[in-house]
């Protein structure tokens with residue numbers, strides 16, 4: 001869609017791009033001789049009530065859905081109460097999706113894989129929500145995942161909703177918002193939630209903590225170092241896909257898959273009672289993509305039978321509470337005026353070797369507690 005035909009509304013994420021579900025079409029200009037009725041004058045966007053948010057989400061009105069997510073993403077204190085209320089009302093309708101995390105290096109083919117898999121699933125009658133957790137947006141305020149036009153075909157399908165990563169704030173903040181966005185999408189009836197992240201930092205641990213199944217996308221030929229795939233990341237995965245197994249690259253991909261399969265034998269499984277295996281696929285040709293979904297469905301069936309699925313979800317809710325408390329305390333600590341005043345002085349002393357790290361920490365904590373009293 002060209003800029004002349006459409007625009008991003010002010011409540012949409014800046015780097016939403018064409019794949020963003022809430023791009024708004026411009027209306028048709030009326031000529032001056034056409035008498036404007038109140039209905040034809042553009043209405044100022046009004047605040048929605050809690051009821052309007054809740055009903056709109058439950059009806060899967062994509063505009064209201066996007067606005068509800070924007071509301072819970074907002075850091076403005078005046079939105080806080082309303083966001084809480086909307087979430088509280090939506091909570092009983094959530095939890096019924098299959099939550100799948102997808103990680104891997106940029107360029108590994110994650111978005112193409114999501115596009116191919118997503119289109120197949122929509123064909124089968126599923127409704128797909130695609131969310132991203134992009135740690136780069138918390139550091140540079142830009143975004144690796146959101147910069148390019150992604151999942152064009154998928155984004156045009158009615159059964160799909162794509163939401164880019166909330167920008168700014170800490171990874172903890174992004175994680176909280178993504179968790180709440182999952183709940184909202186589930187209430188809107190999306191039965192598969194795909195959460196994409198880049199496998200180069202802490203974000204894959206954050207995503208692992210909010211999904212049922214975790215998929216690691218790799219490519220052949222790039223060394224493990226380059227792929228940022230340390231043992232730790234492989235240990236988080238429930239399946240490992242060597243993508244781009246097509247054309248001349250197919251043989252390399254098969255070899256890489258065998259090597260990863262060997263390595264996996266020495267690792268503890270990410271999920272109790274489930275063996276993490278390596279596969280090859282091609283997001284380009286679609287080969288092996290149906291099998292990914294079969295693998296995920298088998299995983300769901302087995303872990304639901306053994307109770308591991310439910311146990312993990314329960315553990316995740318508890319972890320969520322603790323991580324929110326930790327985030328709150330950290331944020332509160334570093335934004336405290338006394339801490340902000342003391343911090344550069346203490347850093348300076350540390351650099352000069354005039355202060356022990358233990359004493360530095362004690363002094364900062366003291367400054368914090370005294371000002372909080």
Ligand code: GDP
Pocket residue numbers: 104105106107108109110111112113243244245246281282283284285
């Ligand atoms: P992401 O950064 O992990 O999301 O990767 P993309 O999905 O954007 O893919 C990066 C590049 O690899 C793009 O040019 C894709 O066209 C290409 N690509 C993705 N999947 C495949 C595949 O299965 N086979 C081949 N040959 N190319 C692929």
